[in-house]
Amino acid sequence: MKKIKSIIVSLFGDIEKTDSERYFLTFGSFIISVFSLLMSGFHLLLGLKFAPVFLTAIGSLVFLGLFFLVRFGSSLFFPKVCLTLFGLIMLDFLWYLKYLSNGPLLLFILIFGALILWIWDGKYLTILLTVYFLNLIILFIIEFNAPESLFKYPDSRTRSIDIYLSFLFYSSLMILFLTIVKKDFIRQKEKAIKSDKLKSAFLANMSHEIRTPMNAIVGFSKLLSNRTDSDIKQQYINIIQNSSDHLLRLVTDIIDLSKIEAGDLKIIHSNFSIKDLFIELKEFYSLELLRREKPDIQLKYILPD
Numbered sequence: 001m002k003k004i005k006s007i008i009v010s011l012f013g014d015i016e017k018t019d020s021e022r023y024f025l026t027f028g029s030f031i032i033s034v035f036s037l038l039m040s041g042f043h044l045l046l047g048l049k050f051a052p053v054f055l056t057a058i059g060s061l062v063f064l065g066l067f068f069l070v071r072f073g074s075s076l077f078f079p080k081v082c083l084t085l086f087g088l089i090m091l092d093f094l095w096y097l098k099y100l101s102n103g104p105l106l107l108f109i110l111i112f113g114a115l116i117l118w119i120w121d122g123k124y125l126t127i128l129l130t131v132y133f134l135n136l137i138i139l140f141i142i143e144f145n146a147p148e149s150l151f152k153y154p155d156s157r158t159r160s161i162d163i164y165l166s167f168l169f170y171s172s173l174m175i176l177f178l179t180i181v182k183k184d185f186i187r188q189k190e191k192a193i194k195s196d197k198l199k200s201a202f203l204a205n206m207s208h209e210i211r212t213p214m215n216a217i218v219g220f221s222k223l224l225s226n227r228t229d230s231d232i233k234q235q236y237i238n239i240i241q242n243s244s245d246h247l248l249r250l251v252t253d254i255i256d257l258s259k260i261e262a263g264d265l266k267i268i269h270s271n272f273s274i275k276d277l278f279i280e281l282k283e284f285y286s287l288e289l290l291r292r293e294k295p296d297i298q299l300k301y302i303l304p305d
Contacts, residue, residue: 013071020184025070025119027180029083033063035173042169046162047154052097059090080119084128088112088135099153100143104166109136111174118181202257209250216243242280 012018012026040056063083070079091112095105116128153159220236220243 011071015183015187020188021119022070022076024180024184025076025079025083026067028115028177029063029067029070029079031173031176032087033060033067035169036060036063039166039169042165046158048158048162049097052094055090055093055097059086062086062090084116084119087115088132092135092139095139096142098162099159100139100146102153102159104163104170106139107167108170109139111170115177206250206254210247213243213247213250216240217247246280 011030013023015023018026036056037060040053040060043053043056066079066083069082070076073079088109091105091109095103095109098105100106113129113132116132117125120128153162217240220239224233224236224240
């Protein structure tokens with residue numbers, strides 16, 4: 001099982017680390033290539049005309065090329081355009097060569113519309129859906145005006161074999177696609193739930209962290225008004241200023257969280273005084289102990305040599 005998983009990862013990439021759209025296109029182009037090759041052999045064994053055998057074989061090579069382009073290329077736009085337009089054109093030709101609506105291809109052309117919905121969005125989706133529905137109208141016009149004698153199977157037995165085996169191929173293909181979509185949906189859902197829990201824990205922790213400098217600012221502001229000694233007042237002012245700076249850093253950390261999610265966070269290295277940091281922490285939490293009526297607890301810190 002591990003060996004099979006290793007082969008899948010080497011072919012399509014790790015589903016946990018690869019972008020879902022890239023993974024789906026990589027998987028889809030490879031599977032369509034394999035199924036096109038199987039269909040080419042199936043058409044040959046069935047004794048159909050040479051044209052569908054040749055077309056599915058060419059399609060297999062094209063989709064294999066798209067697989068490498070998606071798997072190892074940087075941009076997905078060009079492979080998506082090729083996959084959509086070439087796929088629809090190839091299906092139209094196969095629909096015409098395999099006896100129009102008497103064969104199995106019309107249903108798969110309809111299913112192909114779901115693929116367009118999955119890989120496109122925005123204005124491109126609107127344009128391609130317009131092309132897709134115009135394509136269906138053109139197919140209807142062609143069949144409506146085509147002579148009936150051009151679209152008959154050699155015999156009913158050949159038609160039954162072609163339709164049922166084609167549905168077997170297409171159903172297997174759709175099951176594979178839906179499995180990937182389902183796994184990706186579950187993975188994204190679990191990721192969203194985990195992210196929501198982490199954000200809730202972060203906000204709960206931040207509310208506590210914000211309360212500490214706020215207590216220092218409010219508490220020492222009140223004490224400041226009752227003091228006349230200039231040294232004590234200056235000490236209180238320093239604590240209020242340090243608490244304000246600490247509060248500002250907390251707000252900055254919250255903003256940095258959104259930057260991390262957007263991938264825009266830049267890390268800047270700077271020097272700081274460990275001694276000043278510990279003195280600042282002692283001043284913060286000394287007031288917190290007074291507020292909790294635990295003045296006997298002495299805060300100590302050991303500075304490095």
